[in-house]
Amino acid sequence: MHPMRTLTSRIWKPMGTLGLCLVVTGVSVALKAAFHDFQVELLLLSSVVVVAALLGRTPGLLAALLMATSYDWFFLLPTHSLRVSGPHLLSLVLLLGIALLVGHLAATLRREAQLAQRGQARAQATAALARDLAGAMTNEQVLSLSRPRFEAALAQVPSFVLHTADPAQAPPGAVCIPLRAPRKLRGFLVLDEPLEKPDDQALLEIWASLLALALERIHFVEVAREALLRMEGEKLRGHILSMLSHDLRTPLTGMVGGAQRLEEELRGDGCGALADRAQDLATEARRMNDLVGNLLELSRLQSGGVQLRHDWNSAEELFASALRHRAAVLEGRSVRVEVPETLPLLWCDGTLVERVLVNFLDNAARHTPAGTSLRLWAENSTESVKLGLDDQGGGFPRDETPRDAGRGGIGLSLCRAIAKAHGARLLLETRLEGGARVVLELPRAKESPRLPESEP
Amino acid sequence: MPPLRRRASVYAPVMRDEVHFSVMSDRRSVLVIEDDRAILKLLRDVFHAEGLHVHDAATARLGLVEAGSRQPDIIVLDLGLPDLDGKDFLRELRGWSRIPVLVLTARGAEAEKVEVLDLGADDYLTKPFGVPELLARLRALLRRVGGGSTDIGPHFGFGNVTVDLQGRTVTRDGALVHLTDIEFRLLAALVKAEGRIVTQASLLREVWGPGQLENTHYLRIYMGHLRKKLEENPAEPAFLITEIGVGCRCLCERQEAASRA
Numbered sequence: 001m002h003p004m005r006t007l008t009s010r011i012w013k014p015m016g017t018l019g020l021c022l023v024v025t026g027v028s029v030a031l032k033a034a035f036h037d038f039q040v041e042l043l044l045l046s047s048v049v050v051v052a053a054l055l056g057r058t059p060g061l062l063a064a065l066l067m068a069t070s071y072d073w074f075f076l077l078p079t080h081s082l083r084v085s086g087p088h089l090l091s092l093v094l095l096l097g098i099a100l101l102v103g104h105l106a107a108t109l110r111r112e113a114q115l116a117q118r119g120q121a122r123a124q125a126t127a128a129l130a131r132d133l134a135g136a137m138t139n140e141q142v143l144s145l146s147r148p149r150f151e152a153a154l155a156q157v158p159s160f161v162l163h164t165a166d167p168a169q170a171p172p173g174a175v176c177i178p179l180r181a182p183r184k185l186r187g188f189l190v191l192d193e194p195l196e197k198p199d200d201q202a203l204l205e206i207w208a209s210l211l212a213l214a215l216e217r218i219h220f221v222e223v224a225r226e227a228l229l230r231m232e233g234e235k236l237r238g239h240i241l242s243m244l245s246h247d248l249r250t251p252l253t254g255m256v257g258g259a260q261r262l263e264e265e266l267r268g269d270g271c272g273a274l275a276d277r278a279q280d281l282a283t284e285a286r287r288m289n290d291l292v293g294n295l296l297e298l299s300r301l302q303s304g305g306v307q308l309r310h311d312w313n314s315a316e317e318l319f320a321s322a323l324r325h326r327a328a329v330l331e332g333r334s335v336r337v338e339v340p341e342t343l344p345l346l347w348c349d350g351t352l353v354e355r356v357l358v359n360f361l362d363n364a365a366r367h368t369p370a371g372t373s374l375r376l377w378a379e380n381s382t383e384s385v386k387l388g389l390d391d392q393g394g395g396f397p398r399d400e401t402p403r404d405a406g407r408g409g410i411g412l413s414l415c416r417a418i419a420k421a422h423g424a425r426l427l428l429e430t431r432l433e434g435g436a437r438v439v440l441e442l443p444r445a446k447e448s449p450r451l452p453e454s455e456p
Numbered sequence: 457m458p459p460l461r462r463r464a465s466v467y468a469p470v471m472r473d474e475v476h477f478s479v480m481s482d483r484r485s486v487l488v489i490e491d492d493r494a495i496l497k498l499l500r501d502v503f504h505a506e507g508l509h510v511h512d513a514a515t516a517r518l519g520l521v522e523a524g525s526r527q528p529d530i531i532v533l534d535l536g537l538p539d540l541d542g543k544d545f546l547r548e549l550r551g552w553s554r555i556p557v558l559v560l561t562a563r564g565a566e567a568e569k570v571e572v573l574d575l576g577a578d579d580y581l582t583k584p585f586g587v588p589e590l591l592a593r594l595r596a597l598l599r600r601v602g603g604g605s606t607d608i609g610p611h612f613g614f615g616n617v618t619v620d621l622q623g624r625t626v627t628r629d630g631a632l633v634h635l636t637d638i639e640f641r642l643l644a645a646l647v648k649a650e651g652r653i654v655t656q657a658s659l660l661r662e663v664w665g666p667g668q669l670e671n672t673h674y675l676r677i678y679m680g681h682l683r684k685k686l687e688e689n690p691a692e693p694a695f696l697i698t699e700i701g702v703g704c705r706c707l708c709e710r711q712e713a714a715s716r717a
Contacts, residue, residue, distance in 0.1 A: 242562070242568075243536070245562045245565070246535070246536035246562055249562050249583045249584060250492045250495060250583070251492075252584045253492075253495055253560075253583040253585065254492065254495050256584035256585070257495065257498040257499075257585070257586075257587060257590075258494065258498060260586055261498065261501060261502070261587065285584065286584065289583075289584050309566070309567065309701065311672050312676050313676065313700065314676040314677075314679075314680060316680060316690070316691060317676065317679065317680075317698040318700065319691065320691060320692055320693055320697075320698070321699070321700045323692055324697070335692075337691035337692065339691070345673050345677075350700040351700050351701040354700045449671070449673035451677070
């Protein structure tokens with residue numbers, strides 16, 4: 001309770017008791033002649049009941065003692081003396097006993113009524129707090145909405161610390177009440193000093209769990225909203241990329257097809273030189289398309305959150321597919337494919353790894369003279385599987401990073417991004433015997449697939 | 457509804473392109489659903505040169521109407537249409553028609569390719585495509601529509617290999633090739649598609665059973681076996697093609713009884 005209120009109640013309760021007793025005694029003494037003895041006793045007893053019911057147990061006890069004393073002094077023979085003679089002793093003891101009992105009962109009744117009232121008030125305050133918290137959408141709102149409730153219900157208003165803070169930093173002597181939610185500790189309530197009343201403490205703990213629940217709900221609402229936003233963002237990005245892809249490729253398709261038709265017709269008309277130009281046009285349009293493809297793929301990979309479509313792939317099929325896509329670009333360069341019989345299957349995103357190989361081939365076609373030969377090879381060790389391409393060009397210029405040397409560009413960046421997404425390495429080197437070597441070194445699959453049973 | 461539509465396709469003035477063709481019963485027709493004018497013109501030219509009758513639609517909704525009224529032998533569908541998603545188009549079309557559909561799509565969208573194939577597209581072509589590729593796919597699909605009268609069990613051939621599905625025999629250069637049961641089932645699943653792509657999932661389901669869809673490595677291993685046994689150069693296969701991330705195809709042709717004898 002409030003210290004000031006405690007002080008006044010300490011003074012006015014005994015004074016009031018004393019005053020009432022004096023008045024009642026005075027009245028009884030003044031009207032002594034008009035009263036019967038039992039009427040005096042009833043008047044004294046009822047004043048004890050009134051004091052106990054209004055002021056509580058201790059004033060009631062005090063009143064009982066005072067009344068017994070004044071009864072003895074003013075009404076029992078010999079009057080004006082505290083001495084009691086035989087038969088009157090019984091009256092005095094009875095009066096005192098009844099006064100004490102009645103005072104006690106009245107005080108108990110009063111206390112229970114008070115407790116019930118307080119309990120109801122707290123239940124109402126708890127319900128009101130729960131209602132307020134249900135509408136809170138941010139941590140700050142939880143604090144600002146619950147503060148007035150705390151002020152109304154408790155003498156001390158706790159300061160709040162959310163889970164980011166360390167309870168060890170609270171001032172010495174302070175009490176930390178954890179805000180424990182089902183999933184996690186959500187913070188602490190800090191009180192400068194312990195609460196006096198145990199029922200205040202109980203209330204505070206109930207409210208702490210309400211706050212914790214509200215904080216946890218807000219946390220999960222935010223988590224859900226973020227997840228939704230991220231999903232929407234990814235969907236939108238995918239949509240934009242696929243639209244871009246379609247919009248950029250449509251005119252290129254028209255160009256490739258148109259140039260091919262033109263070439264056909266020009267050849268039919270015997271204009272060989274012009275037909276060659278038309279063919280160049282188709283080739284360039286295809287190259288443009290590859291560039292667009294690389295760019296889009298690169299931006300997809302770099303935007304993060306890309307799910308690789310891992311699957312079992314065989315090096316032979318990846319090589320064959322890359323060669324098939326690049327047959328036109330290689331212009332008759334002979335390609336030797338060397339894959340050891342013992343090479344395990346690769347656990348990777350086949351489309352992307354094939355993309356790397358296609359870029360290897362593009363790169364070789366651009367930087368080696370026509371008619372030279374290429375070697376596509378695979379090699380396995382205990383930790384990794386290497387997929388490589390050797391060419392017979394000039395290799396990578398010394399003292400220059402490949403990007404500066406112009407060998408690479410978008411294609412190389414894409415290869416690097418794909419390698420990174422696979423936890424793989426990209427190796428670029430000039431071989432001792434001349435020519436460049438580009439290698440994708442993939443980590444070996446953790447476990448090899450269960451092989452089908454062999455059949456006859 | 458359906459009889460009315462069929463009548464419309466006979467009597468409607470559909471021959472606005474080549475009026476001199478008065479008899480159209482034996483002419484194959486193709487419906488091109490594409491909103492880009494340049495590509496549409498290109499496709500028209502190519503298909504006309506191929507002797508096909510060409511209808512066109514610039515939106516998916518118009519395409520559905522045309523497909524119903526013209527009853528084309530084949531549909532060429534661009535996936536990026538302005539009104540409906542190509543996938544929605546396929547879903548709707550497959551509700552009432554088995555007309556073969558060739559989808560034009562972009563490279564790098566393998567998941568989408570598998571999706572449209574699962575939705576009932578018969579094959580796809582990656583943009584930008586060359587005219588020869590386009591015609592090869594188109595012919596493969598048209599062959600399937602036309603051929604169908606097989607009194608004896610079908611025979612298929614590619615390179616110097618022939619496959620007799622009923623006799624369960626495979627010959628290469630006239631000599632019998634021994635295939636295991638699984639190898640033959642895989643080859644059969646591929647040749648029956650006559651050059652069309654078969655998705656990885658449907659191959660696994662058909663050859664190994666519905667519980668085996670995760671065992672994609674079986675497919676890698678057995679495709680390798682088939683190439684070793686049947687391809688001239690297994691490292692650069694000419695007929696048993698794997699399209700990474702989508703499925704496999706066998707570039708074979710159905711052989712007529714006469715040519716077999």
